[in-house]
Amino acid sequence: MIITDNETAVDYLYYEAVAKTVVRLIREKSGEPLTLGLHGDWGAGKSSTLLMIEQAFKDDDRTLCVRFNGWLFEGYEDAKAVLIESIVAALVEKRSTVTKVKDKAVEVLKTVNWFKVARSAGGAALTFATGLPNADLIQGLSSVAQKAIANPQDLISGEILNSILDGAAAHFKNAPEATAPQRMHAFRQDFTDLLAAADIDRLVVLIDDLDRCLPPTAIATLEAVRLFLFVPRAAFVVAADEGMIEYSVRNHFPDLPASSVTGSYARNYLEKLIQVPFRMPNLGEVETRIYVALLFFLNSGEDPAGEGFQKLVEVARKALQRPWLNEGFDREAITKGLGAISSELEASLQLANQITPMLTEGARGNPRQIKRFVNTLNLRIAIAEARGFAADLNQSFLAKLMLAERFAPEIFDAIALQLKADGTSEIVAELENSNKPDKKAVGKNYDESVVKDWPNIEWAKRWANIKVPLTGVDLRPYLFVSRDRRATFSVAGTAGPIEILVEQLSSSKLSVATVSAAELGALSSGDAERVFAGLTSKLETTDDLSVRPVSADGLSTLCEARIELRAPLMAFLGRLPSAKVGGWIVTGWGPTVQGTLAKDFQALLQTWSEQTSNKSLSSVARLTIGGAKTGKKR
Numbered sequence: 001m002i003i004t005d006n007e008t009a010v011d012y013l014y015y016e017a018v019a020k021t022v023v024r025l026i027r028e029k030s031g032e033p034l035t036l037g038l039h040g041d042w043g044a045g046k047s048s049t050l051l052m053i054e055q056a057f058k059d060d061d062r063t064l065c066v067r068f069n070g071w072l073f074e075g076y077e078d079a080k081a082v083l084i085e086s087i088v089a090a091l092v093e094k095r096s097t098v099t100k101v102k103d104k105a106v107e108v109l110k111t112v113n114w115f116k117v118a119r120s121a122g123g124a125a126l127t128f129a130t131g132l133p134n135a136d137l138i139q140g141l142s143s144v145a146q147k148a149i150a151n152p153q154d155l156i157s158g159e160i161l162n163s164i165l166d167g168a169a170a171h172f173k174n175a176p177e178a179t180a181p182q183r184m185h186a187f188r189q190d191f192t193d194l195l196a197a198a199d200i201d202r203l204v205v206l207i208d209d210l211d212r213c214l215p216p217t218a219i220a221t222l223e224a225v226r227l228f229l230f231v232p233r234a235a236f237v238v239a240a241d242e243g244m245i246e247y248s249v250r251n252h253f254p255d256l257p258a259s260s261v262t263g264s265y266a267r268n269y270l271e272k273l274i275q276v277p278f279r280m281p282n283l284g285e286v287e288t289r290i291y292v293a294l295l296f297f298l299n300s301g302e303d304p305a306g307e308g309f310q311k312l313v314e315v316a317r318k319a320l321q322r323p324w325l326n327e328g329f330d331r332e333a334i335t336k337g338l339g340a341i342s343s344e345l346e347a348s349l350q351l352a353n354q355i356t357p358m359l360t361e362g363a364r365g366n367p368r369q370i371k372r373f374v375n376t377l378n379l380r381i382a383i384a385e386a387r388g389f390a391a392d393l394n395q396s397f398l399a400k401l402m403l404a405e406r407f408a409p410e411i412f413d414a415i416a417l418q419l420k421a422d423g424t425s426e427i428v429a430e431l432e433n434s435n436k437p438d439k440k441a442v443g444k445n446y447d448e449s450v451v452k453d454w455p456n457i458e459w460a461k462r463w464a465n466i467k468v469p470l471t472g473v474d475l476r477p478y479l480f481v482s483r484d485r486r487a488t489f490s491v492a493g494t495a496g497p498i499e500i501l502v503e504q505l506s507s508s509k510l511s512v513a514t515v516s517a518a519e520l521g522a523l524s525s526g527d528a529e530r531v532f533a534g535l536t537s538k539l540e541t542t543d544d545l546s547v548r549p550v551s552a553d554g555l556s557t558l559c560e561a562r563i564e565l566r567a568p569l570m571a572f573l574g575r576l577p578s579a580k581v582g583g584w585i586v587t588g589w590g591p592t593v594q595g596t597l598a599k600d601f602q603a604l605l606q607t608w609s610e611q612t613s614n615k616s617l618s619s620v621a622r623l624t625i626g627g628a629k630t631g632k633k634r
Contacts, residue, residue, distance in 0.1 A: 015045050018278055019052035025276065026235045030202045033231050035273060038239040040280030042211070043368020046239035049280070050206045053237060062201040066090045070221045071209040080220040084227075085109065087205060091198045100197035107190045188231050195233050203234045211244035215251040218244075222273060229273075238274065245270050282365030286323040289356040290316045291367065293329075295374040296348035311338050312345070347395070354468055355399050362407030377402060380481040392477040396468045401478050404463055411460050416479050419497035422522050423474030431464035432471050498527055502534035505554025512553050520561035528562050536572050545576070548584035559592040566592050570600045579613035583620030 022036055038046045050067070057065040066087050088105050095101040195203060207225070210218050222245075228234045249269045271277075283291060294316060302309050315337040319328030327333075331349070335341055341349075363369035377399055384390040405412040415425050454460060504511045523531065535558065538551040559565045569592060573585060586605060593601035602625070608614075609621035 015049050015280070016052055018280070019049050019056065022049075022053055022237060022278065023056045026202060026204060029235070031232055033229055033233075034235040035225060035229065035275050036235070036237045037242075037270075037274035037277040038237060038280060039242045039277055041241055041366055043366050043371075044280040044282070045367050046280055047208055050208050050237065050239050053204075054206060057204060063204060064090055064094050064198070064200050064202070065204045065206065067206045067208065068221075069208050070217055071212040080224040083205075083207075083221055083224045087203070088194070091194060091200075091203075094200070095198045101194065104190065104194035104197045108187070108194055187227060191228070191231055191234075195231070201233065205234070205236045207236060207238045207240075210238060211241040213248075215248035218248040219252045226273060242267070242270060283360065283367060283370070284323060284365065285356055285360045286326050286329075287320060288360040288363075288365065288370060289352050290319060290329050291370060292356055292359065292374065293348050293352035295371060296351055297345050299374060299378040300344035300348060302344065308338060308342075351396055351399060354396060354466055355403060358403045358407070358463055358466065362403065373402065373406060384477070384481055389477055392474075393481070394473075397470060397473060397475075398478050398481070400463075400466050400468045400470060401475070401482065403466075404460075405482055408456055408459055408463065411454075411456070411463070412482075415475070417497075418500070419475060419479070421497060421501060421519050421527065423476040423497075424472055425470070425475055428464070428473075428475075429471040431460055432469055434461055434464065498530050498534065501531055502538070502554075505531070505535055505557060506538050506549075506551035508550055509553060512550065512557055515554075515557060517557075517561040520558055523562075525564070528558070528565060531558060532562075532565050532568065540576075545580045546582040548582065548588065552584070552588065556589050556592060560590055566597050567600075570597055570604065574604055574607075578608055578611045578617060581614070581617060583617050585617070586620050586624045 018038070022038075025036070026034065038049055040046050054065050054067060057063045068083055068086055070083070088108055092101060092105050205225075205228075207221065210221055213221070218240075222238075225236050225238065228236060246267055246269075294312065297309065297312065298304055312334065315334055316329060319333070322328075331341060334345070334349075338345075359370060359373060363373065377395070380398060381390060381393060381395060384393050401412065401415075404415070411427075415427050418427055419425055501515070504515050506512075520528070520531075532555070535551045535555045539549050539555065542549045542551070555569060559569050569589075576585065586608065589601075605621045605625050608617050609625060611618060
């Protein structure tokens with residue numbers, strides 16, 4: 001099961017405390033204008049907290065809660081106008097039978113349409129800070145306004161729409177020019193009257209994903225919020241990463257001088273707009289462990305709405321009340337809350353305990369990053385199941401390797417590229433044994449270490465110290481499911497070690513001699529074929545075939561150890577261009593050309609002896625045939 005990265009009202013992290021605090025503050029200050037900020041990095045839980053706030057007001061008839069996502073209107077609408085229209089539409093819907101509400105909605109929407117019409121008619125750029133357009137810009141207003149209003153049939157009734165359009169042209173023609181302060185005051189008064197007509201105690205507007213918007217959209221939305229700073233009974237909760245908002249402000253005002261006071265102008269702008277800031281806390285190690293355990297348990301197939309999972313969430317919430325105590329989410333407490341611990345939950349708890357310290361550090365306590373890690377882990381296991389090799393994977397082993405892949409990719413790459421033929425890693429063995437009292441267990445002196453000069457050696461040692469030993473484990477299936485990390489992995493996920501073996505068998509006679517028959521014999525059939533393909537490819541692309549390439553010695557060594565590759569070798573030798581190949585090709589193959597394949601090789605020798613394009617090869621082949629008849633060894 002993959003957990004979607006959507007906001008949720010189910011509180012896994014005790015963010016409900018933040019939501020409750022916001023709700024209480026809004027209710028206590030119900031008669032005052034109020035702006036609150038939920039700040040935090042992407043994935044910190046801001047959207048889920050907004051959803052919890054919305055749920056808290058769901059059954060309150062005296063409060064209108066409006067959810068607005070500026071990102072949805074990116075590039076399509078004037079975010080400033082859409083925000084106000086959304087609020088008005090929600091007010092009309094909540095008090096659809098009140099005539100005064102409809103009348104006041106008309107007045108407010110006329111103001112909104114001034115800005116849309118001015119832009120559509122080709123007038124100068126207009127914001128709430130620059131005032132109204134001249135009357136000369138508003139010709140053919142009804143037809144322009146008709147197009148400018150976004151989805152009017154979804155926003156307001158036909159009666160209200162007609163009132164806006166029918167009176168708009170006359171309103172513009174007869175309206176005296178107003179200064180920006182006068183216009184802003186008129187808008188606020190119109191909106192205050194609209195709230196009074198709607199007979200609600202509080203308007204709560206929840207603005208989400210503002211930090212995902214491009215700077216113009218973000219600024220337009222914030223400017224709309226600024227209009228309501230002095231409107232009684234209006235509360236805005238803005239969820240955004242402060243850094244992204246500050247970037248939008250700097251982008252919108254590029255020519256402003258650097259501030260001489262503490263903090264930049266961009267930060268001052270946001271602080272002026274947001275009266276009460278809330279910072280979403282990063283998860284600590286205890287909170288991460290509980291969260292990871294819940295996610296793993298969900299991914300094991302547990303029903304999130306099931307009684308068992310809901311009971312586990314309650315146990316978690318109690319433990320999260322005082323996470324610094326690190327109590328309340330142990331097996332005793334869980335057994336007391338659930339009655340018993342299933343094997344799936346036991347595995348989830350164990351894995352969470354193993355990986356949490358490194359995951360907390362790497363993800364910096366960000367819930368989204370933690371969720372992505374868990375989802376990636378389970379997706380890879382699902383792929384293994386679909387391909388039929390899930391039995392070759394241990395979830396704990398995969399999770400440990402993924403920590404290196406995600407947070408120290410250079411370590412992961414080194415392990416992948418230096419994997420031995422049997423899939424084990426000398427690097428892993430050295431790192432894991434370096435934490436033992438007897439460091440000589442690695443089998444080498446520290447001065448010969450392959451990792452001693454790594455800049456992140458301390459992180460690597462802490463990673464190796466995770467109580468999931470990978471020494472001696474065949475890591476090839478784990479690298480296979482992780483191949484999205486390295487595009488250079490071969491089909492079997494072991495391109496690194498196979499490439500190294502091919503290089504050993506084709507670089508020099510000395511390096512060929514260091515490859516043992518036992519090492520070649522331990523290769524899987526697939527790996528052996530890939531080594532064979534690598535060597536034949538090197539031999540075929542050799543510029544000068546008149547002298548024996550080292551890859552030929554490597555092929556001979558490989559085929560002596562792997563009987564099943566001897567017949568393919570005969571076929572390969574027969575395909576080589578006889579006009580370019582030196583006499584070396586007829587000798588040096590040892591047991592490979594004896595036994596059942598002796599007749600096949602004799603046929604090749606006969607062919608080479610009879611060809612006329614290469615006299616040297618013909619002579620050597622005839623001599624070799626003659627030597628075979630007299631019993632001399634090839």
